[in-house]
Amino acid sequence: MTPSTYHVPVLADACVDLLADTPPGVLVDGTLGGGGHTALLRDRLGATHTFCGVDRDPDALSAAAARFGDDAVTLLHGNFGALRDLLVGAFGRGARVSGILLDLGVSSWQLDAPGRGFAIKHPEAPLDMRMNQGDDDAPTALELVETLEVDALARVLGAYGEVKNARTVARRLKEAVADGRLATSGDLAREVAAVQRQPRGHRAARIHPATQVFQALRIAVNEELEALDQALDAAPELLVDGGRLVVISYHSLEDRRVKHSLRLGERGPTLPHGMPLPANWAPSWRVLTKKPVEATPEEIAANPRARSAKLRAAERAPRPENPRRTA
Secondary structure, X not given: OXXXXXXXXXXXXXXXXXXXXXXXXXXXXXXXXXXXXXXXXXXXXXXXXXXXXXXXXXXXHHHHHHHHOOOOEEEEEOOHHHHHHHHHHHHOOOOOEEEEEEXXXXXXXXXXXXXXXXXXXXXXXXXXXXXXXXXXXXXXXXXXXXXXXXXXXXXXXXXXXXXXXXXXXXXXXXXXXXXXXXXXXXXXXXXXXXXXXXXXXXXXXXXXXXXXXXXXXXHHHHOHHHHXXXXXXXXXXXXXXXEEEEEEEOOHHHHHHHHHHHHHHHHOOOOOOOOOOOOOOOOOEEEOOOOOEOXXXXXXXXXXXXXXXXXXXXXXXXXXXXOOOOO
């Protein structure tokens, strides 16, 4: 692994352009990976901003450390869901955070690493799927299947993977665990394929029927949606007025959360017709992307992972006690 091949940054130009127009301060890459986005931001904004990268995966931090060396990039080991505490610990409560970038999901390195268990293409990999393999308190994917009852496992598969016939799949996985047939990624793929029909259609036929099961277990193991909710909740408090949040998501579960949170911050809570917003409510966001930014055909050809990427961005609205002056 080299820093440049750890993970190819997705929608890099859009990210840099959106974060370039922010006040001087700290730019935070909450999902650092190998540092691809941060390297581009540093090259363009190094004279006016400082940089911080957060990742829960020690492999990612090692790749980023090799890339940046002694350059002024603060590297923090942790979950972006705890961004508030991580930044306070590193910079103090008065830090000027001018931008936050979240590139969600799993990195190319994690998918390609044969020992992580994230991908069907590594059939001998143990069913781990933890983004931080050093976290002994987090269950592996296999342990999650072992400990959940059939109904609870079916809810995970349905909610996080939108898996059809989720209860049938859950029952099959529980039987496989009990019979000692489930230990590796290949085992999981075979058990799911035995009870799931192959999707129809030219493109769907290339998608393994276990793909959504892998996604569901990975999201559950790493509590990815909970972390996203926590980061979205913390971002308005962390950013200075005019600071920006940029989020890249890869499936509808993430994108819906981002869209709803930004819209709520811009428009306020949904109320019955004719009822005014609370007197003490003020917008926290000015949404910059009415529709999500998506990759061009050229980027998709160069980096197929960009195919499902959707970027949404918003700017921190002026706080009521600190209104922005107009000419």
